[in-house]
Amino acid sequence: MMKRTPLLFLAALLIVAALLPGCRERIVYTGAGDWLLLAEDPDDGNVPYNAHYLYVDADFSDGILEFKVQTYASIPNAVFDVQFAVLLDTDQNPATGLSSSNADDFIPPFDPPNDIGADYMVFVGIDTTTSGRQNENYVFGWDTTGQGGWSIEAEPVSLPYQPTNEDSVKGGVSLSALGNPSQIDVVAIMLCDPYNFTDRYFDHIPDLNEGHVTIDLDNGSVAQTPSQSAGVTINLNSGRRVSLITGKELILEEAR
Secondary structure: HHHHHHHHHHHHHHHHHHHOOOHHHHOEEEEEOOEEEEEEEEOOOOOOOOOEEEEEOOOOOEEEEEEEEEEEEEEHHHHHHHEEEEEEEEEOOOOOEEHHHHHOOOOOOOOOOOOOOEEEEHHHHHHHEEEEOOOOOOOEEEEOOOOOOOEEEEEEEEEEOOEEEEEEEEEEOOOOOOOOOOOOEEEEEEOOOOOOOOOOOEEOOOOOOOEEEEEEEEOOOOEEOOOOOOOOOOOOOOOOOOOOOOOEOOEEEOOO
16 A cells, blocks of 8 residues: 555645646746747737747756747748747836837837837848848847847857747847846837738737736846837838848848
C-alpha cells in the first residue's frame, strides 16, 4: 500500500491542476526554455491567423528577452504575411517615446502602443521594396532629436523565427541594448497581411486600449495593467509609401 502513495499524490495534483485553469494560464513554465504568458488576445482579426497569446522566455538570466506571439491559425508564410512588433517602455514613463499622444504626428501615423511610451521596438518582419528588403528583423530605438521616430537602429533581432505554416513568430533583444532595465512595460502589435493595403489588420496585445504588461526582471514575474486610454485613428490611405510600423519611407512593390 505504501508503494502506491506517490502515484495517488500525483493523481491528486493533476486533478487540482485541471480544476484551476487560471493558474495554468499564468504559470506556463518550469525552467529554462519555457515560456511565461504575458497576455491573451481575443479572436477579432480580419485574417484567421490573428494574435492569440503573447509570451516571453521565462529565463531572464541569459541577458536576452525573447518574445513569442502565438496565433489562432497557421500563418502561411511568416516572413511576408505578418510583421510582429514588441514595443518596450524601458523607463516606464508614458511621456517618453512613442505614445498615444504623439502617434499621429507622423505621416502616416504610427499605431499607438496603448497606454505606454515605447522607447524600443523589437521588429520581426520585413518591408519589401523594389530595391530589396528593408527594416528586416531589427531592434529600433525612439529618436526625439535627429530624424525622429524609430530612426535609431539598436541591434539585429536575436533568434528571429518566421516559419511557414506554423502558428508562432519569435524574436528577441539583448538587455544591454535596452540599458539593462529592472522593469519593462510591454505592448505588442502584429500587423497581419501587411501588403494588403485595404484589409491589413493591426492586432494589439493586450487588445487596443486595454493596457500593458509589466515584466519584473529582478523578481522574474509579470503583471498586466488594464487601461481605458484613448486610441488614435490610423490613416491607411496615405499617399506616402511608408512602413506603418517603422515609419521609414519605402518604394513598395505593387505585388509580390
